[in-house]
Amino acid sequence: MAGVTAAATSGEGAITDALKSQAVQEQIEQLYRNDEVMREFQMRPFTGGSTINVKMHYAGNTSVSTYSEGDAIGQAGAQSYITAQWPEAHYKCVVQITGHARDFTKDGSNSAVFYDQAGQEIQRGMVDIVHQISLDMLSTGTTAPVGLQGIVDSTGTLAGLSKSTYTWWASYETAGSSTTITVADLNSGLASAADPPYAARISAFWTSWKQKGKHANVIGNAGAANSPIQIQVGNGTPSINMPSTTDISYHGGVPIKPKSNLTNSIWLGLTESDFFIGVSRDITVALLGKTDDSDKYLITCGYGLGCMAPRRSFKLTTYTD
Amino acid sequence: MFDDQLLSHGSAQARRRAVASVINARLHAGTFNYTELMTQPEPLLSDGMEILDGVMVENNIPKYQMGPVETWDGQGIVLVHIHPQGHILGDVVVKERVPGTNQFRSVKRRRDFGNAAVISDVPGERIARAMLYRSGWPIMQARTNGAAMGSVIEWRWLEREAASPDAAEEVVKLYAEIITRKGFLELGVYAPADQSKIKTPGERRAGASP
Numbered sequence: 001m002a003g004v005t006a007a008a009t010s011g012e013g014a015i016t017d018a019l020k021s022q023a024v025q026e027q028i029e030q031l032y033r034n035d036e037v038m039r040e041f042q043m044r045p046f047t048g049g050s051t052i053n054v055k056m057h058y059a060g061n062t063s064v065s066t067y068s069e070g071d072a073i074g075q076a077g078a079q080s081y082i083t084a085q086w087p088e089a090h091y092k093c094v095v096q097i098t099g100h101a102r103d104f105t106k107d108g109s110n111s112a113v114f115y116d117q118a119g120q121e122i123q124r125g126m127v128d129i130v131h132q133i134s135l136d137m138l139s140t141g142t143t144a145p146v147g148l149q150g151i152v153d154s155t156g157t158l159a160g161l162s163k164s165t166y167t168w169w170a171s172y173e174t175a176g177s178s179t180t181i182t183v184a185d186l187n188s189g190l191a192s193a194a195d196p197p198y199a200a201r202i203s204a205f206w207t208s209w210k211q212k213g214k215h216a217n218v219i220g221n222a223g224a225a226n227s228p229i230q231i232q233v234g235n236g237t238p239s240i241n242m243p244s245t246t247d248i249s250y251h252g253g254v255p256i257k258p259k260s261n262l263t264n265s266i267w268l269g270l271t272e273s274d275f276f277i278g279v280s281r282d283i284t285v286a287l288l289g290k291t292d293d294s295d296k297y298l299i300t301c302g303y304g305l306g307c308m309a310p311r312r313s314f315k316l317t318t319y320t321d
Numbered sequence: 322m323f324d325d326q327l328l329s330h331g332s333a334q335a336r337r338r339a340v341a342s343v344i345n346a347r348l349h350a351g352t353f354n355y356t357e358l359m360t361q362p363e364p365l366l367s368d369g370m371e372i373l374d375g376v377m378v379e380n381n382i383p384k385y386q387m388g389p390v391e392t393w394d395g396q397g398i399v400l401v402h403i404h405p406q407g408h409i410l411g412d413v414v415v416k417e418r419v420p421g422t423n424q425f426r427s428v429k430r431r432r433d434f435g436n437a438a439v440i441s442d443v444p445g446e447r448i449a450r451a452m453l454y455r456s457g458w459p460i461m462q463a464r465t466n467g468a469a470m471g472s473v474i475e476w477r478w479l480e481r482e483a484a485s486p487d488a489a490e491e492v493v494k495l496y497a498e499i500i501t502r503k504g505f506l507e508l509g510v511y512a513p514a515d516q517s518k519i520k521t522p523g524e525r526r527a528g529a530s531p
Contacts, residue, residue, distance in 0.1 A: 055381065059364035062336070080333060080364040083381045154412065154451055155429075161383065164447040165370040167454050168363065174455070175412065175431035195465050317412075318431055 027115060033127050034134040034261050037148075038277060041305070046280040051085035052306060056161070058082060058168050082166065084159035087144035088280045088304030091132060093125035099293035118295075125299045126283055137277075137305045138262050146305050148206070151275075152268055152313045159306065172198050172314040180321045181214050181267060186251050189269055193314035200312040205256045206268040211319060212258040215251070265319045271312040278304040333364070337378070340368040348391065355398065355453050356478035360463045374444065390444045397439040398449035399476035399510050401499050403458050409434040409473055411452045437476075437505040474499075476510060 001007065008014040046052055063077030097118045108116030139147030142156045150156060154173035155163055163170035172193045176185050186205070193200035207215075231240040249256055254269070262268075280302030288296040307313070324343075347353035358369045371378065377387035402409050413432045416425045434440060440449035453460060458471030474495065482488050483496035499505055 058367060059362070062364070078333065080367070081381050082367075082378065082383060085382070154455065155414075155446070157385075162374065162376075162385070164450055165374045165376055165383070166367055167359075167370065168367070170451075170454070172455070173412065173429075175410070192469070195469055197464060317429060 033131040037134040037137040041275045044276045052278045055081045086306035089145035090302045093299040095121045095297040152315045175318040202269040203272045208264040209258040267316040269314045274308045341372045354478040359460045401437040
């Protein structure tokens, strides 16, 4: 066949060179990145030094007592304080683009490229850092970078304070009654953490998506034999399994927030307002000095997870099913 | 354990010194127990733990291993469940291999110590201390004003308390019951001859000073 044809793969009649088939003008994200932690807690700027130092008040005036007429008033007492020192971790990402690459892509001009590759490298580098920070903040770390599971724990040394020595610094922590979450475990956790000395004000449960599903199964599912509301038909077979009257996004009025990357075997009951993210450096992009024809960018930031009162959050562990 | 006068010291340093004096004397005499310490109000409780852990506080910042750290000579603490069929459950950190890999991770696992056991209380772990703080009897009752009950009792405290003329009836009964448990006797921390230490309520009243 003569002329311009779709069949021709080369030569004057081929349409190959005219087709924009190399790529579409966008990038579709296929890489999973976690950003589920940083948006949850308030930010606190560092005020100088390598830690955010917070004075913890743990005992009242010791001179308080009753007295009778004519008694000597005795010595004055004082409140007791200990300083918690919350650390931070610096994060970095290095991006480099050569002079040749910059020239050939015309600095990301639309006339030359489908997308600004150098710009994307920097932008995606920031997302990579946020992902790493999120994973660290969900971890068991007790030194920089400190993780949520390290904070909500009954043992260990956190922010320079040993939870064994300073019992008011320890969280309530217990293993589940079985390997599958139960309503009783969550109720018990809420009650135990609410009692002295923990005095929690739990505002959310954090757990994995799998555990949230397990909880839903425990509450009961519509159409399944474990439904909490069953209407027997005839002699009881078959039965109509109604939806649960309980909204399974909550337990005891406390919302359940499933978090990706959180260890699958635990449930955390958090007093979220106690947590903060210390900021020693916001995300910063700096152009490094030239040593060759390349441009090298350094993306940096400094963050650290902290908590004003770890005792006001609790942890249930050992859920393997 | 502590005289109320300890709380009347003007400075925190003086109070800490006084607490250290009491605890060191008790440790020397072999009469120290966690239960008495854990039923003390703050700041005496934290003061006491600082002494046991060798912590010095400077400018409100704790410095560790600045003094002798109590290790109980590696002997641990004898804990007994208050119910004959009860099990003492505690958290221990174990190294587990990540399935399918050669990587190991430290995870906290619940361990069943049985009805009576000598529980490790080495610095850095303090397993017995953590168990008593979380579920000690009568520590929990004292802390929650009876809202929650402890389940684990410190033998050293019970032995001492049961021999006291002021001992509560349930303490004496618990002591008398525990020393008949086979599992407890197998620990070898109690010799039957010690039973002479227990006095009936009448004997205790008669023996009490007027």
